[in-house]
Amino acid sequence: RxxxxxxxxxxxPEHACRPCRLPRLSLNGEYQDRRMLEALLSGLPFALARPxxxxxxx
Numbered sequence: 001r002x003x004x005x006x007x008x009x010x011x012x013p014e015h016a017c018r019p020c021r022l023p024r025l026s027l028n029g030e031y032q033d034r035r036m037l038e039a040l041l042s043g044l045p046f047a048l049a050r051p052x053x054x055x056x057x058x
Contacts (some may be wrong), residue, residue: 008041 002019007021025040039045 008049009046010041 002022004022004024008022008026010025011022015022026039027037
C-alpha cells in the first residue's frame with residue numbers, strides 16, 4: 001500500500017517508513033520534453049528550490 005502527497009520531490013530511502021506519505025513527481029504538459037524529465041528525475045529542481053522554501057518564499 002502506498003500513496004502520494006501534494007509535496008513535490010523524489011522518493012528517498014527515509015520515505016520507506018512512511019509509504020502513504022510519498023512526495024510526487026509531476027509529469028504534466030509542462031514537462032513533456034525528455035530533457036525536462038531527465039532534470040526532474042535528477043532531483044536538481046528540488047535541490048534548487050530547497051533554499052527558497054527555507055526563506056518562506058513560495
